[in-house]
Amino acid sequence: MKKGTRYALLLGAIPFVTLVLALPLVNRERPVVFGLPFLLFWILAWVALTPLFLYAAYRLEKKHNPPDEGERGGGP
Amino acid sequence: MNAALAIIAVVVFGSVALGVLAGRRVPMNLENWAVGGRRFGVVIIWLLMAGEIYTTFTFLGASGWAYSKGAPAFYVIIYGTLAYTLSFFILPAVWRAGKRYGLHTQPDFFIKRYGSRALGVLVALIGVASIVPYLQLQLTGLGFIVEVASRRAVSSGAAIVVAFVLTCLFVFTSGIRGAAWVAIVKDVLMIAAVAVVGIGVPLACFGGVGNMFKLLMERMPGYLAFPGGTPNLGVVWVMSTCLLTGLGFYMWPHVFGSAFSAKSAETIKRNAIIMPFYQVPVLLVFFVGFAALLVLPGLKNGDTAFLSLVQKTYPPWFLGFVGAAGALTAMVPASVLVLFASTLIAKNIYRPAFAPSAGEERVIRLSRIMVFVIMILALGSTFFLRRELVYLLIFGYDGVSQFFPGVVLGLFWKRATKQGVAAGLLVGVGIVVGLIVSSHDPVLGVNAGFVGLLANAVVTVLVSLGTQSASGGWE
Numbered sequence: 001m002k003k004g005t006r007y008a009l010l011l012g013a014i015p016f017v018t019l020v021l022a023l024p025l026v027n028r029e030r031p032v033v034f035g036l037p038f039l040l041f042w043i044l045a046w047v048a049l050t051p052l053f054l055y056a057a058y059r060l061e062k063k064h065n066p067p068d069e070g071e072r073g074g075g076p
Numbered sequence: 077m078n079a080a081l082a083i084i085a086v087v088v089f090g091s092v093a094l095g096v097l098a099g100r101r102v103p104m105n106l107e108n109w110a111v112g113g114r115r116f117g118v119v120i121i122w123l124l125m126a127g128e129i130y131t132t133f134t135f136l137g138a139s140g141w142a143y144s145k146g147a148p149a150f151y152v153i154i155y156g157t158l159a160y161t162l163s164f165f166i167l168p169a170v171w172r173a174g175k176r177y178g179l180h181t182q183p184d185f186f187i188k189r190y191g192s193r194a195l196g197v198l199v200a201l202i203g204v205a206s207i208v209p210y211l212q213l214q215l216t217g218l219g220f221i222v223e224v225a226s227r228r229a230v231s232s233g234a235a236i237v238v239a240f241v242l243t244c245l246f247v248f249t250s251g252i253r254g255a256a257w258v259a260i261v262k263d264v265l266m267i268a269a270v271a272v273v274g275i276g277v278p279l280a281c282f283g284g285v286g287n288m289f290k291l292l293m294e295r296m297p298g299y300l301a302f303p304g305g306t307p308n309l310g311v312v313w314v315m316s317t318c319l320l321t322g323l324g325f326y327m328w329p330h331v332f333g334s335a336f337s338a339k340s341a342e343t344i345k346r347n348a349i350i351m352p353f354y355q356v357p358v359l360l361v362f363f364v365g366f367a368a369l370l371v372l373p374g375l376k377n378g379d380t381a382f383l384s385l386v387q388k389t390y391p392p393w394f395l396g397f398v399g400a401a402g403a404l405t406a407m408v409p410a411s412v413l414v415l416f417a418s419t420l421i422a423k424n425i426y427r428p429a430f431a432p433s434a435g436e437e438r439v440i441r442l443s444r445i446m447v448f449v450i451m452i453l454a455l456g457s458t459f460f461l462r463r464e465l466v467y468l469l470i471f472g473y474d475g476v477s478q479f480f481p482g483v484v485l486g487l488f489w490k491r492a493t494k495q496g497v498a499a500g501l502l503v504g505v506g507i508v509v510g511l512i513v514s515s516h517d518p519v520l521g522v523n524a525g526f527v528g529l530l531a532n533a534v535v536t537v538l539v540s541l542g543t544q545s546a547s548g549g550w551e
Contacts, residue, residue, distance in 0.1 A: 019154045029300045035290075040150060048352070050157050
């Protein structure tokens with residue numbers, strides 16, 4: 001697997017960890033953050049951060065993988 | 077005619093006209109019909125895919141769940157984000173295969189990758205069987221919205237028939253282009269409606285969202301953590317449902333097919349990055365549901381929360397505006413669903429079974445006729461087989477998410493074989509149908525579709541390891 005793809009996959013795993021695996025740990029209403037119950041705040045925060053992770057993944061792929069990789073070739 | 081009904085009529089007829097015009101001067105071949113000539117850029121793809129995600133379920137079902145169930149509704153905001161993240165990794169490879177081999181539909185992908193027409197027929201059958209309840213969901217929602225918003229000047233049945241026939245009309249004339257153009261109008265209206273109600277009501281009634289939640293937590297402690305107001309939708313259910321629907325979302329034949337209409341793999345990646353922003357309106361829909369719970373407690377059916385709240389707090393013309401937005405929110409996904417169901421039947425079921433020598437000309441003609449066959453089928457099931465909104469959605473999702481192993485292993489694992497995928501699909505769908513029919517969903521707190529998906533993945537891998545198959549020229 002190419003280096004850029006590996007970084008990208010690691011970044012892509014973050015929402016799955018925070019928004020699925022971590023749910024039992026954050027299943028509570030308090031403390032209230034910015035007026036939101038804690039569970040909802042947690043979910044929103046990671047939803048809002050996901051575009052940043054994906055953008056970083058996109059940049060890293062561009063940087064580490066050969067330039068025409070985006071248009072050519074099937075799977076690894 | 078009252079003001080609300082006039083607004084609904086103007087918006088619906090205007091949008092249909094736009095949809096019909098969208099196909100003018102475009103020669104209708106399979107490329108233009110199903111994948112828009114593979115020319116859609118980031119903005120149109122974003123609107124089209126958002127148009128497929130933002131359905132009547134988001135409008136009525138998500139606010140209804142927030143109202144009647146509380147925290148379990150949050151799964152809606154999570155699964156979308158998981159789906160977009162996955163799309164970043166999977167869809168570019170799907171798109172490249174589509175471009176290289178000239179694929180139009182999801183079964184085309186399976187046929188090419190696994191070199192089996194029979195597998196294509198199986199995938200098409202499961203696809204159509206999942207689309208029909210999803211279509212029914214849209215139509216039921218549409219009828220309900222128009223009936224309430226027009227203050228019963230139009231009955232739900234009449235609204236369904238008129239709006240759906242019009243929808244099929246612009247699908248017939250313009251294919252996927254019609255859907256993409258109407259999606260623009262729909263998104264603008266829907267976001268405006270949701271923003272006005274979702275921010276306006278908490279502000280007017282409670283002095284802000286923070287106060288609304290404070291009041292809610294005082295009156296109903298525990299409602300905003302899982303399992304909320306339900307006995308069985310606990311954190312395990314939420315986790316398994318988020319995974320199932322997150323993995324399943326891009327497996328819908330119409331969403332999968334939309335990936336082919338992008339201009340490039342690059343477009344799809346950029347689209348995936350900005351998609352999560354589309355979750356913001358869902359949050360506002362939750363606010364509507366929670367506000368309704370405090371303002372109008374004791375509604376019999378949670379799905380009515382959104383419209384009842386609007387009716388109580390806004391002037392009648394605004395109800396008409398919300399009704400119009402709601403009607404389009406049903407019509408756009410319905411149009412894409414009809415388009416892909418009809419193409420699946422014509423290209424991937426009828427042709428291999430009855431007319432293997434049919435050329436593209438005949439397939440496209442047949443697809444357009446099938447639009448009306450699907451229309452009659454969906455109307456029939458809407459009027460004769462009624463069900464609660466959210467169960468229709470879950471039923472469809474359980475079906476389509478079974479494609480996930482076949483797609484992902486097909487792209488990234490050379491050893492996957494047609495025998496493996498076919499066996500996995502049959503086992504997965506069999507388990508899902510068995511569990512739902514015997515009312516074992518959720519089973520031990522886990523979403524039944526997820527159980528089917530796990531079994532499906534295991535069977536696919538094991539059978540693939542034990543068999544060999546040619547890939548039909550796939551590199």
